[in-house]
Amino acid sequence: MATASAFTINPPSDRMAGGLPKIGIRPVIDGRRRGVRESLENQTMSLARLVASFISENLKHSCGLPVECVVADTCIGGVYEAAKCAEKFDANNVGATISVTPCWCYGSETMDMDPSRPKAVFGFNGTERPGAVYLAAALAAHNQKGLPAFGIYGRDVQDASDVRLASDVQEKLLRFSRAALAVASMRGKSYLSMGGTSMGIAGSMVNPGLLEKTFGMRSESVDMSEFVRRWDEGIYDKEEYQRAVKWVDENVKFGFDKNPPEVRHSENVKRDALLTNIKMTIIARDLMIGNKRLAELGFEEEAMGHNAIAGGFQGQRQWNDHFPNGDFLESWLCSSFDWNGIREPFVVATENDHLNGLAMLMGKLLTNTSQGFADVRTYWSPDAIRRVTGWTPDGVVAGGMIHLINSGAVTLEASGQCEIEGKPGIKPWWKVTPDEAARCVNATQYDYADLGYFRGGGYSSQLLSKGGMPITMSRLNLVDGLGPVLQVAEGWSVDVPDHVFDVINKRTDPTWPTTFFVPRVTGKGAFRDVYAVMENWGANHGAFSYGHVGADLVTLASMLRIPVNMHNVSEEMLYRPSAWAAFGTRDPEGADYRACEAFGPLYG
Numbered sequence: 001m002a003t004a005s006a007f008t009i010n011p012p013s014d015r016m017a018g019g020l021p022k023i024g025i026r027p028v029i030d031g032r033r034r035g036v037r038e039s040l041e042n043q044t045m046s047l048a049r050l051v052a053s054f055i056s057e058n059l060k061h062s063c064g065l066p067v068e069c070v071v072a073d074t075c076i077g078g079v080y081e082a083a084k085c086a087e088k089f090d091a092n093n094v095g096a097t098i099s100v101t102p103c104w105c106y107g108s109e110t111m112d113m114d115p116s117r118p119k120a121v122f123g124f125n126g127t128e129r130p131g132a133v134y135l136a137a138a139l140a141a142h143n144q145k146g147l148p149a150f151g152i153y154g155r156d157v158q159d160a161s162d163v164r165l166a167s168d169v170q171e172k173l174l175r176f177s178r179a180a181l182a183v184a185s186m187r188g189k190s191y192l193s194m195g196g197t198s199m200g201i202a203g204s205m206v207n208p209g210l211l212e213k214t215f216g217m218r219s220e221s222v223d224m225s226e227f228v229r230r231w232d233e234g235i236y237d238k239e240e241y242q243r244a245v246k247w248v249d250e251n252v253k254f255g256f257d258k259n260p261p262e263v264r265h266s267e268n269v270k271r272d273a274l275l276t277n278i279k280m281t282i283i284a285r286d287l288m289i290g291n292k293r294l295a296e297l298g299f300e301e302e303a304m305g306h307n308a309i310a311g312g313f314q315g316q317r318q319w320n321d322h323f324p325n326g327d328f329l330e331s332w333l334c335s336s337f338d339w340n341g342i343r344e345p346f347v348v349a350t351e352n353d354h355l356n357g358l359a360m361l362m363g364k365l366l367t368n369t370s371q372g373f374a375d376v377r378t379y380w381s382p383d384a385i386r387r388v389t390g391w392t393p394d395g396v397v398a399g400g401m402i403h404l405i406n407s408g409a410v411t412l413e414a415s416g417q418c419e420i421e422g423k424p425g426i427k428p429w430w431k432v433t434p435d436e437a438a439r440c441v442n443a444t445q446y447d448y449a450d451l452g453y454f455r456g457g458g459y460s461s462q463l464l465s466k467g468g469m470p471i472t473m474s475r476l477n478l479v480d481g482l483g484p485v486l487q488v489a490e491g492w493s494v495d496v497p498d499h500v501f502d503v504i505n506k507r508t509d510p511t512w513p514t515t516f517f518v519p520r521v522t523g524k525g526a527f528r529d530v531y532a533v534m535e536n537w538g539a540n541h542g543a544f545s546y547g548h549v550g551a552d553l554v555t556l557a558s559m560l561r562i563p564v565n566m567h568n569v570s571e572e573m574l575y576r577p578s579a580w581a582a583f584g585t586r587d588p589e590g591a592d593y594r595a596c597e598a599f600g601p602l603y604g
Helices: 036-058 079-091 131-144 167-186 208-214 225-232 238-251 267-289 292-296 300-304 327-333 354-367 382-389 434-442 498-506 530-536 550-560 578-583 588-599
Strands: 022-027 069-071 094-101 119-123 150-152 190-194 218-222 253-257 308-313 348-350 372-380 401-405 418-420 423-425 445-448 459-462 470-479 483-493 514-519 541-546 564-566
Touching: 022 036, 022 079, 022 167, 036 069, 036 094, 036 167, 079 094, 094 131, 094 167, 119 131, 119 167, 131 150, 131 578, 150 167, 167 354, 167 550, 190 267, 190 354, 208 218, 208 483, 225 267, 238 267, 267 308, 267 327, 267 459, 292 300, 308 354, 327 348, 327 459, 348 354, 354 372, 354 470, 354 541, 354 550, 372 530, 382 498, 401 530, 418 434, 470 514, 470 550, 483 550, 514 530, 550 564, 550 588, 564 588, 578 588
Parallel strands: 022 069, 022 094, 094 119, 119 150, 190 218, 190 308, 253 445, 308 348, 483 564
Antiparallel strands: 372 401, 372 541, 401 514, 418 423, 445 459, 470 483, 470 541, 483 514
16 A cells, blocks of 8 residues: 655656746837826836736646746837837747737737737726727737737726736636647647557547647657667666666555456566566656656667657557557556656557547646546446446436546546545646545556457556546547547536446456546537437547636637537637637637638647
């Protein structure tokens, strides 16, 4: 059994090359001198600094470091000062901008013209000066020039002397900033394919054009023989490996072998499989982000890694038909802790499904939490549950549930052993306590792999998610002639009686992790009922994040020009660039498609 003493706490640090993106704050002002500009300087700059402080105090990067804001050196009254501001932002790795003003300004002369930086305009709602008039003029200029921008405007009029940010303004500032930072954090980073296509799954046919044009990312790949080369030639930190083996032996729980006795592997083969799994975990991490220790060992090239903010492991079939599977490495890397302590989780997609990996990445960057990967395996109707278990579903499960289960990359935190306000949850990694990490490990057991699926053996993580966690499931799909589309389903993990779980679990693979999920239904369209959600899901896989973060995903998708074809976010929560309204206000879904098509991929 693991105890809290097994986990050190690592300080936040940025492990990626390229630096952390910042948010640029642009104080925009009426450029007329001789009394007009002078009367507004203090108010405008103070508002900009207030916005900068609010964002920095409330947001962190996924690595745990606080978000920095860069404020222009002067207010921006015209094109010269706009250019000086852009120069400063370029020198300070600004990835998104918010223009702030309480007054009228010259729209096209003061706007941010960078086409790849997400941008918002905050027009203070006060009657003394027409900040709202500038907001409307500036947004019109952005739309006319093909530079979509988000509008921020408080519902209630404030006095010019009111130095507070209204609650609805705060909400929009944070939603924009979370999504914009996700966009900027992905830019220039890599998706690393460890292997290639898995079992004919289209999602694992990695699309470089999608990565480059839509996400601004690189497509990197290594053949799976690289794992063999590295362990054969000793290209890993053997001291860490020995420490990891000792830690796993002392803290990780191992379960049963479901295979018939006549085909079971010997105990020696099982031990070798575990040791290989530990090496694979270390090697996969080194491939993604590098390891300075390798340079000390004489492997300078390998020490650099691929600067991969996300990756995928092919596994099936060629690898898993001969070598131990990748479930161990996927589950540990996707969690917020291992033998090195509590640290930032990785994004590693099972079967190299990069479309699901990208959905996981978006969820991680928006929430700063570890992500789940699962087969969207089975819709269990109330009648089917009653027929096979004898239990009549009630409460939130009365309309049935979806069984999320997959052998690989679900975080151990999906067990729900961390607590948020006394309820099960998944926290940003720097808030996970050693005691919570130990509980997650103890709630998981590694069973020997099903040799029908995985001829080379290995270990699969088995856990059951606690019910009551708000969850958002998402999936990125590629459609010929259309491009990428995103699906979003908010709902909850649910509990079922023990005997119900036992019956259902034994009908599939009992060595795999389970989350029973019930989406929030609306009675209409794809969310008519739980069955309709399953029926309209676009692929065999889905990613899930803790919390109801569908609105953030919709905002992020609009920045990347990815239409959302299925979501259960209330209409009043939708927050997209101002230009989207020009494509239709009665049908937001149709307008989203038309706007994304008109503006095209962000980097296309």
